Amino acid sequence: MHIPENYLSPATCAVMGAAALPVIAYSANKIKKQIPKQKLSLLGIFSAFSFVIMMFNIPLPAGTTGHAVGGTLIAILLGPECACISMSVALLVQALLFGDGGILAFGANCFNLAIVLPYVGYAVYSIVSKLLKSSKGKYVGAFLGSYVGINAAALCTAIELGLQPLLFKTAEGQAMYCPYPLQVCIPSMMAGHLTILGGAEVVFTIAMMRFFEKSSADLLHSESPSKKSSIAVGVLLGIITCAVPVGLIASGDAWGEWSVSDIKERIGYTPIGMKDGFLTSFKALCPDYSIGNMPDWIGYILSGIIGISLIIIIFKLFIPNKKTKVDYD
Amino acid sequence: MINNDLPDWLKSDNKSPCITKKHRDIKISAAKAFLELMTKINNNTYTYKTNKIDTRIRLLGVLAMIVLTALSKNFMFVVLMAACILVRIAMLSQENIRSLFKTIVPVFLFSVFVLLPACLSNHTQTTVLVLSKLLVCNSLVIILSLTAPYNEIISGLKIFALPDMLIFTLDLTLKHIVLLGKICSEMLSALKVRTISESKEIAKSVWAIIGMLFFKTKQASIDTERAMECRCFNGKYSAKQKIHFSVLELIYVAFVIFCVVAFVYLEITQ
Numbered sequence: 001m002h003i004p005e006n007y008l009s010p011a012t013c014a015v016m017g018a019a020a021l022p023v024i025a026y027s028a029n030k031i032k033k034q035i036p037k038q039k040l041s042l043l044g045i046f047s048a049f050s051f052v053i054m055m056f057n058i059p060l061p062a063g064t065t066g067h068a069v070g071g072t073l074i075a076i077l078l079g080p081e082c083a084c085i086s087m088s089v090a091l092l093v094q095a096l097l098f099g100d101g102g103i104l105a106f107g108a109n110c111f112n113l114a115i116v117l118p119y120v121g122y123a124v125y126s127i128v129s130k131l132l133k134s135s136k137g138k139y140v141g142a143f144l145g146s147y148v149g150i151n152a153a154a155l156c157t158a159i160e161l162g163l164q165p166l167l168f169k170t171a172e173g174q175a176m177y178c179p180y181p182l183q184v185c186i187p188s189m190m191a192g193h194l195t196i197l198g199g200a201e202v203v204f205t206i207a208m209m210r211f212f213e214k215s216s217a218d219l220l221h222s223e224s225p226s227k228k229s230s231i232a233v234g235v236l237l238g239i240i241t242c243a244v245p246v247g248l249i250a251s252g253d254a255w256g257e258w259s260v261s262d263i264k265e266r267i268g269y270t271p272i273g274m275k276d277g278f279l280t281s282f283k284a285l286c287p288d289y290s291i292g293n294m295p296d297w298i299g300y301i302l303s304g305i306i307g308i309s310l311i312i313i314i315f316k317l318f319i320p321n322k323k324t325k326v327d328y329d
Numbered sequence: 330m331i332n333n334d335l336p337d338w339l340k341s342d343n344k345s346p347c348i349t350k351k352h353r354d355i356k357i358s359a360a361k362a363f364l365e366l367m368t369k370i371n372n373n374t375y376t377y378k379t380n381k382i383d384t385r386i387r388l389l390g391v392l393a394m395i396v397l398t399a400l401s402k403n404f405m406f407v408v409l410m411a412a413c414i415l416v417r418i419a420m421l422s423q424e425n426i427r428s429l430f431k432t433i434v435p436v437f438l439f440s441v442f443v444l445l446p447a448c449l450s451n452h453t454q455t456t457v458l459v460l461s462k463l464l465v466c467n468s469l470v471i472i473l474s475l476t477a478p479y480n481e482i483i484s485g486l487k488i489f490a491l492p493d494m495l496i497f498t499l500d501l502t503l504k505h506i507v508l509l510g511k512i513c514s515e516m517l518s519a520l521k522v523r524t525i526s527e528s529k530e531i532a533k534s535v536w537a538i539i540g541m542l543f544f545k546t547k548q549a550s551i552d553t554e555r556a557m558e559c560r561c562f563n564g565k566y567s568a569k570q571k572i573h574f575s576v577l578e579l580i581y582v583a584f585v586i587f588c589v590v591a592f593v594y595l596e597i598t599q
Contacts, residue, residue: 302412306411312419313419316423
């Protein structure tokens with residue numbers, strides 16, 4: 001679901017960036033003012049979980065792949081504002097270091113994955129859990145929220161990609177950026193997300209909710225969580241990171257994330273915007289989560305470790321050090 | 330009859346000249362620098378409680394990792410080390426991460442500036458390799474200094490068969506930095522508290538503090554000499570006790586061995 005470089009026109013990227021920026025600023029401001037200290041320290045951990053879960057590629061019947069995102073999970077456990085910031089940082093690291101998602105398209109990716117997904121997912125979760133007040137209502141809400149959230153994000157991505165050939169064409173009628181129109185983009189993108197990937201997102205969200213409820217509930221609610229809870233979360237993150245090479249089993253790219261040469265093979269020409277567009281010469285340090293000549297699985301694990309560590313460091317560096325309020329009364 | 334008139338000295342305008350920004354900055358920056366230094370040392374003493382791996386083992390491990398990183402011609406090994414360092418940095422506290430970046434960013438920027446000609450003459454790969462090595466090595470040293478007590482680091486130097494005189498000098502330097510730093514920050518605080526009106530003469534007060542510090546230094550050195558005499562200290566440090574290997578220390582040693590194996594493997598297969 002990450003839109004690569006030059007699949008969207010610079011104008012679209014600017015519009016999507018302008019749409020995403022106020023929401024990100026609002027979320028950051030709300031986190032700064034309202035989110036308690038113990039939840040702030042979890043932002044990096046959840047962002048890392050989201051990053052690593054996006055490395056598990058799931059094969060789809062049409063020869064493409066996809067992955068769960070985990071945005072609704074963060075929104076449910078920490079709030080949609082925290083989910084927005086966590087996802088944005090994960091997307092930034094993916095774009096800059098691993099070339100997963102374009103740098104120009106960062107605003108669009110943030111809009112889809114860091115805004116639409118968590119906010120829509122959380123809205124559905126809130127409504128359902130309020131309607132069904134039993135203990136199971138929360139899980140039904142999470143089920144529906146995560147499913148609707150990921151599909152809403154996929155729909156937005158499909159619309160953004162599908163609008164490109166309608167808006168930007170050469171004199172010969174060739175597409176300048178993404179060559180597939182809405183009638184191709186929407187069914188292709190939604191087919192995978194309505195079936196397998198939506199299911200994967202639901203399974204991940206429910207499983208993680210259950211884990212945090214059973215093993216590490218005090219991490220979310222207590223000001224001084226036990227060491228056992230922190231160790232449990234760290235071990236889980238470590239196990240998932242070591243298991244990321246499973247994502248390599250799914251060969252092929254996600255729909256709409258092909259390289260320029262693949263696009264040429266598919267449609268017979270290279271869209272001019274992709275050939276001579278902005279940042280075409282930019283090469284990520286670890287493209288496609290591979291590191292130099294290392295075997296793929298080692299490179300994949302190392303990329304996961306580097307990404308997770310960087311995300312946690314970024315959060316620790318930039319999150320304000322809130323002092324515990326003392327009640328003198 | 331009560332005279333309600335104000336005394337003349339109270340009616341007169343305050344002729345104290347305004348403090349200039351330059352003089353104010355001298356006082357504030359000096360006090361801030363000393364306070365920062367004292368905070369760093371105070372925080373370091375806290376590492377006694379958190380430091381679980383023997384500092385001598387860590388010192389040896391860090392040295393081994395620096396040597397391996399510097400010798401490596403394989404970029405993959407440097408990336409592997411960088412990944413390990415990033416994990417370690419991610420486990421540090423927020424304050425430690427901030428102080429690490431405060432130190433490492435200027436060093437990195439200066440190195441980029443120095444290596445810019447190499448980068449511009451199409452030696453980008455070499456530039457990236459050198460910069461990565463620099464980041465890894467610096468991070469290793471800074472993490473050690475942030476997470477290990479200073480006096481244990483100094484006493485750990487004994488295992489490298491360094492002369493006692495060097496260890497003695499380092500030990501005394503650190504002790505006197507703490508001692509004189511405390512005196513200096515107390516004098517600066519006293520000056521700040523006692524300064525009611527603002528004066529152009531503030532720079533003179535700073536010089537007075539430096540002079541006072543000189544006398545205190547002299548006194549401290551005499552006291553140290555007498556204390557050494559009383560304790561029959563002849564400048565020789567006694568042999569260290571044996572290292573006890575706990576689980577954490579064994580894990581650390583296993584990690585260093587893994588680094589050595591990875592280095593050898595990657596250098597052979599290059």
